[in-house]
Amino acid sequence: MSEAKSCSSCSSDSCSTQTKRPDESMEEFQERQVLAYRMGQIKHKIMVLSGKGGVGKSTVAVNLAVSLGLAGKKVGLLDVDIHGPSIPTMLKLDKSSIRTGPSRPGGADAIYPVTIGDNIKVISIAFFLQSDAQAVIWRGPLKMGAIKQFLKDVEWGELDYLIIDSPPGTGDEPLSVCQLIEDTDGSIIVTTPQKVSISDVKRSINFCHVLNLPVLGILENMSGFVCPECGKQVDIFKSGGGEELAKAFGIRFLGRIPLDPQIVESCDDGKPYVYHYARTETAKAFGRVIVPLLEMDGKKGEVAGDQSPVASSQSPVPKNKEDGKIRIAMPVAGGQLCMHFGHSEEFALFDVEDSQVKGKQMLTPPPHAPGVLPKWLHEQGANIIIAGGMGSRAQNLFEQHGVHVVIGAPGHTPEEVVTAYLNGTLETGRNVCDH
Numbered sequence: 540m541s542e543a544k545s546c547s548s549c550s551s552d553s554c555s556t557q558t559k560r561p562d563e564s565m566e567e568f569q570e571r572q573v574l575a576y577r578m579g580q581i582k583h584k585i586m587v588l589s590g591k592g593g594v595g596k597s598t599v600a601v602n603l604a605v606s607l608g609l610a611g612k613k614v615g616l617l618d619v620d621i622h623g624p625s626i627p628t629m630l631k632l633d634k635s636s637i638r639t640g641p642s643r644p645g646g647a648d649a650i651y652p653v654t655i656g657d658n659i660k661v662i663s664i665a666f667f668l669q670s671d672a673q674a675v676i677w678r679g680p681l682k683m684g685a686i687k688q689f690l691k692d693v694e695w696g697e698l699d700y701l702i703i704d705s706p707p708g709t710g711d712e713p714l715s716v717c718q719l720i721e722d723t724d725g726s727i728i729v730t731t732p733q734k735v736s737i738s739d740v741k742r743s744i745n746f747c748h749v750l751n752l753p754v755l756g757i758l759e760n761m762s763g764f765v766c767p768e769c770g771k772q773v774d775i776f777k778s779g780g781g782e783e784l785a786k787a788f789g790i791r792f793l794g795r796i797p798l799d800p801q802i803v804e805s806c807d808d809g810k811p812y813v814y815h816y817a818r819t820e821t822a823k824a825f826g827r828v829i830v831p832l833l834e835m836d837g838k839k840g841e842v843a844g845d846q847s848p849v850a851s852s853q854s855p856v857p858k859n860k861e862d863g864k865i866r867i868a869m870p871v872a873g874g875q876l877c878m879h880f881g882h883s884e885e886f887a888l889f890d891v892e893d894s895q896v897k898g899k900q901m902l903t904p905p906p907h908a909p910g911v912l913p914k915w916l917h918e919q920g921a922n923i924i925i926a927g928g929m930g931s932r933a934q935n936l937f938e939q940h941g942v943h944v945v946i947g948a949p950g951h952t953p954e955e956v957v958t959a960y961l962n963g964t965l966e967t968g969r970n971v972c973d974h
């Protein structure tokens with residue numbers, strides 16, 4: 540493979556993807572660069588998880604992807620459910636549509652996803668299995684290798700969202716995805732309303748917490764049955780399990796999708812439900828689930844590689860401390876705001892009272908690892924972070940800790956940046972390193 544640029548949003552030599560790690564071979568280094576390049580072209584990566592099988596996780600993944608596509612977004616759908624890949628059936632796709640050919644970076648052969656309409660691209664592990672029996676013998680490293688290939692060697696191109704359908708549970712596949720994509724935005728956990736599902740969902744929530752993967756929300760599927768004859772709703776599985784759990788864990792409840800016989804039919808016939816039954820209440824319920832995903836996109840910049848600025852002015856300074864005091868953090872390298880959050884030498888923390896800087900502290904951060912800095916800065920009392928660039932996963936983690944994020948700040952001294960911020964004159968541009 541010839542030399543690749545790590546990611547189209549960043550040209551800095553100080554970025555970690557530009558530097559070979561001492562413990563990796565040249566081949567591993569180049570693979571990491573290609574992976575960073577591919578993932579840098581995708582704005583949001585969202586995993587769909589469930590504690591157990593049969594709750595409708597793949598159905599939800601398909602219908603979320605198609606709903607986002609219908610909303611005009613560029614969407615990828617990746618099926619890594621190695622032991623039960625059902626997405627090709629649900630979308631009536633087969634492996635004969637898969638093409639390979641030269642691609643960026645480096646002109647090496649890549650796999651081209653199957654496209655649906657203009658803006659939905661799909662890859663399923665089922666396209667590459669010789670037989671159903673083959674997957675049964677796959678173990679951790681082999682699965683990790685296959686998933687890495689789907690992320691690295693698939694020509695996804697620029698996408699607004701990549702929806703990843705993982706197998707049920709908390710096994711190798713979701714773990715591999717989290718390890719390979721450092722800036723996964725978060726997960727959507729699908730469950731059914733029965734109370735017996737609660738322990739499965741708790742396991743999924745714990746799994747996300749351990750991996751510092753934000754939980755974007757819980758979705759209750761098969762929640763109530765609307766009788767096609769009389770229109771009356773019957774709660775076959777009782778109800779409330781998912782919603783109660785969301786409340787208990789302070790997680791957003793994304794709503795309920797009813798048990799609907801037409802969903803089974805549409806899955807079996809390979810017709811995406813939200814497209815073919817767009818006017819139904821069930822399709823509207825799917826439409827409500829994508830609202831937070833669309834909001835997330837509104838908050839963020841252009842697809843990496845687009846040179847247009849995201850914003851040229853800042854949002855108002857939040858007054859999120861009752862006593863009028865705020866603590867502003869900034870990554871610093873060489874005495875200036877460091878463009879790459881996560882690779883800074885130190886952090887400047889400014890204590891501000893009534894819009895006046897009252898004190899400054901320089902702190903050395905703990906070693907860089909996914910999810911560490913948002914927690915650490917929260918512990919240092921920061922409630923605003925100003926950075927040049929930051930991955931979406933870190934942004935989500937900061938927001939979850941109640942730390943307001945400002946990105947796209949220029950590489951000036953921390954004093955200049957904080958003064959401009961407090962005066963409302965800070966010019967923010969593109970998120971310079973979105974991975």
Ligand code: ADP
Pocket residue numbers: 589591592593594595596597598599625707760761762796797798799800802803804806807
């Ligand atoms: P999982 O990915 O969790 O194993 P699937 O998405 O494959 O589950 O769904 C399992 C079965 O349940 C499929 O036959 C699908 O058509 C059906 N199903 C999923 N959601 C619903 C629903 N809301 N109403 C009716 N059937 C559903």
